[in-house]
Amino acid sequence: MNTLLTSLVAISFSWIVYSLLQYGRREKSLPPGPPTIPILGNIHLVPIQFPFLKFTEWAKEYGGIMSIKVANGTAIVLSDMRIVKELLDDHSNETSSRPTLHAADSVTGKNYFALATSDNKLWQIGRKVIQPLVSSQAVQSHLPIAERETAQLLYDLLERPDDLCSHVSRATLSFVTSVVFGKPTPQYDSPEAELFRTYMRSFSATIAPAAAPVDLVPLLKYVPEICAPWKRLWKRTRNLQRSLYFSLLEFAESQVGMGHRNGTLMESILSKKDELGLTREMVGYIGGIMLDGGAETSAALIQSLILCLLDSPESQKRAQQEIDSVVGLSRLPQPSDIQDLPYVQAMIKEIHRLRPAGPLGIPHSAKEDFSYGQYIIPKGAPIFTNVWGILHDPNLFERPDEFFPERYLMSVDGTIPGLQKGYTIRTSLPFGSGKRLCPGMHLATTNISLAVMRLLWAFDFSPLKEKAHVLTSTAPSNLADHFIDGINLAPKPFRCKVTPRSTEKMTVIQDSYHRSQ
Numbered sequence: 001m002n003t004l005l006t007s008l009v010a011i012s013f014s015w016i017v018y019s020l021l022q023y024g025r026r027e028k029s030l031p032p033g034p035p036t037i038p039i040l041g042n043i044h045l046v047p048i049q050f051p052f053l054k055f056t057e058w059a060k061e062y063g064g065i066m067s068i069k070v071a072n073g074t075a076i077v078l079s080d081m082r083i084v085k086e087l088l089d090d091h092s093n094e095t096s097s098r099p100t101l102h103a104a105d106s107v108t109g110k111n112y113f114a115l116a117t118s119d120n121k122l123w124q125i126g127r128k129v130i131q132p133l134v135s136s137q138a139v140q141s142h143l144p145i146a147e148r149e150t151a152q153l154l155y156d157l158l159e160r161p162d163d164l165c166s167h168v169s170r171a172t173l174s175f176v177t178s179v180v181f182g183k184p185t186p187q188y189d190s191p192e193a194e195l196f197r198t199y200m201r202s203f204s205a206t207i208a209p210a211a212a213p214v215d216l217v218p219l220l221k222y223v224p225e226i227c228a229p230w231k232r233l234w235k236r237t238r239n240l241q242r243s244l245y246f247s248l249l250e251f252a253e254s255q256v257g258m259g260h261r262n263g264t265l266m267e268s269i270l271s272k273k274d275e276l277g278l279t280r281e282m283v284g285y286i287g288g289i290m291l292d293g294g295a296e297t298s299a300a301l302i303q304s305l306i307l308c309l310l311d312s313p314e315s316q317k318r319a320q321q322e323i324d325s326v327v328g329l330s331r332l333p334q335p336s337d338i339q340d341l342p343y344v345q346a347m348i349k350e351i352h353r354l355r356p357a358g359p360l361g362i363p364h365s366a367k368e369d370f371s372y373g374q375y376i377i378p379k380g381a382p383i384f385t386n387v388w389g390i391l392h393d394p395n396l397f398e399r400p401d402e403f404f405p406e407r408y409l410m411s412v413d414g415t416i417p418g419l420q421k422g423y424t425i426r427t428s429l430p431f432g433s434g435k436r437l438c439p440g441m442h443l444a445t446t447n448i449s450l451a452v453m454r455l456l457w458a459f460d461f462s463p464l465k466e467k468a469h470v471l472t473s474t475a476p477s478n479l480a481d482h483f484i485d486g487i488n489l490a491p492k493p494f495r496c497k498v499t500p501r502s503t504e505k506m507t508v509i510q511d512s513y514h515r516s517q
């Protein structure tokens with residue numbers, strides 16, 4: 001009897017040890033990746049900050065498609081444009097879902113369509129209803145808002161040149177709140193703007209895996225709130241989110257109720273709400289998601305560009321000469337001017353390449369297990385596009401870590417001329433792929449182009465101290481000195497010298513601002 005018991009204990013023990021050793025191991029059907037250790041898989045190798053730098057390093061060894069074992073789960077990382085095209089563009093029907101994010105679902109009651117799976121009704125209706133309102137044609141109707149906000153941006157900089165980053169953040173937020181809800185945020189510290197920033201910080205903390213790895217350890221869901229600080233964070237984020245989204249929705253509803261027609265997105269959606277089967281709850285979330293997606297991404301891009309120009313006075317001069325020759329001195333640049341400014345266009349493409357706002361995009365996932373060549377992409381596994389890695393590949397881009405807009409004048413996609421055979425880097429890559437491609441792309445591009453043209457027409461930007469390369473070396477190793485890796489890759493707030501380029505231009509800025517108010 002004793003022997004039997006001992007044998008049973010020994011077998012059970014061996015089985016447990018064997019299972020633990022298997023846990024975290026890479027299945028044979030997965031793409032290659034770094035060596036795993038039992039239980040953790042590769043978790044211990046993935047840095048919390050700027051993980052895309054590590055993925056880019058690994059891509060050199062494991063190739064354009066690799067897998068990372070996150071305990072017993074799997075993440076897929078794509079670092080080759082050809083594979084992104086095949087998997088996420090050509091097979092978009094199968095790979096446009098999202099991995100489950102328990103924290104986000106819990107905060108938003110599964111109403112946050114940007115992070116929802118592809119069978120989520122709100123995602124399906126939300127995309128359908130938004131798309132025509134933000135097409136490249138529809139964006140024309142929002143140009144007066146972009147003009148008003150960028151006119152104020154220049155005026156604010158003239159009045160308080162020390163607060164560059166705040167002025168840019170205010171302007172991009174106000175652009176989106178105006179286009180979506182019809183409510184501008186004329187001051188950086190206006191109540192909506194303060195609430196937006198507090199909420200975004202809280203949301204960013206909520207969905208960071210460091211807050212609570214609930215999707216890895218599902219048992220954490222059942223920990224009572226008293227012992228689970230992350231659940232208190234979820235509750236706080238939910239309250240902030242609802243208070244922001246629904247106060248703005250209330251404003252939009254009151255405008256519609258009073259018969260004010262201002263062409264906002266909410267106005268169109270509210271008018272079709274019943275026909276589309278949308279509840280008020282859904283409408284509030286559609287508007288809120290546009291706000292979250294649109295404000296900080298655009299601000300990060302404009303701020304990153306100025307930061308790079310501090311180190312590249314020649315590029316700044318070249319862009320200014322181009323703008324002056326087309327626009328002259330006596331009027332502000334207009335949206336239509338961008339088509340005559342190839343160098344400015346190249347500069348904007350270059351900043352999307354060098355400092356993409358989303359270096360890993362938002363992960364997609366496959367609806368079902370998906371066969372790709374000899375590999376199986378498991379259902380629900382996050383599929384990251386390593387935008388950073390693709391756009392910093394030294395085999396494709398000459399001096400990939402340098403700010404060098406001229407590359408986009410030499411070839412359409414900025415790659416080394418004559419190198420690419422049969423495929424190009426899609427210009428919209430920083431905006432995602434397939435059916436999940438950012439719906440705000442045209443809105444963002446129009447607003448960013450106008451802001452950049454006007455800023456460079458109006459001001460010279462230079463480092464506070466006359467020392468070359470004081471503020472930003474573009475080398476990835478210095479990223480943590482100048483950038484925050486949150487929901488977006490954004491520069492840490494920085495200061496620089498902002499000097500009006502002429503008294504004549506100062507008068508134009510003042511007149512344009514007063515006329516636009």
Ligand code: HEM
Binds near residue numbers: 113127294362430431
């Ligand atoms: C420079 C500015 C912007 C960048 C770089 C950017 C980038 C992205 C990326 C990478 C995605 C994920 C795409 C994917 O999963 O394949 C995305 C999704 C999204 N973006 Fe943007 N975006 C920007 C501006 C905007 C603006 C202005 C809006 C709206 C006003 C917006 C609204 C959204 C929404 C709603 C989604 C979710 C789409 C979905 O899940 O179907 N974005 N964006």
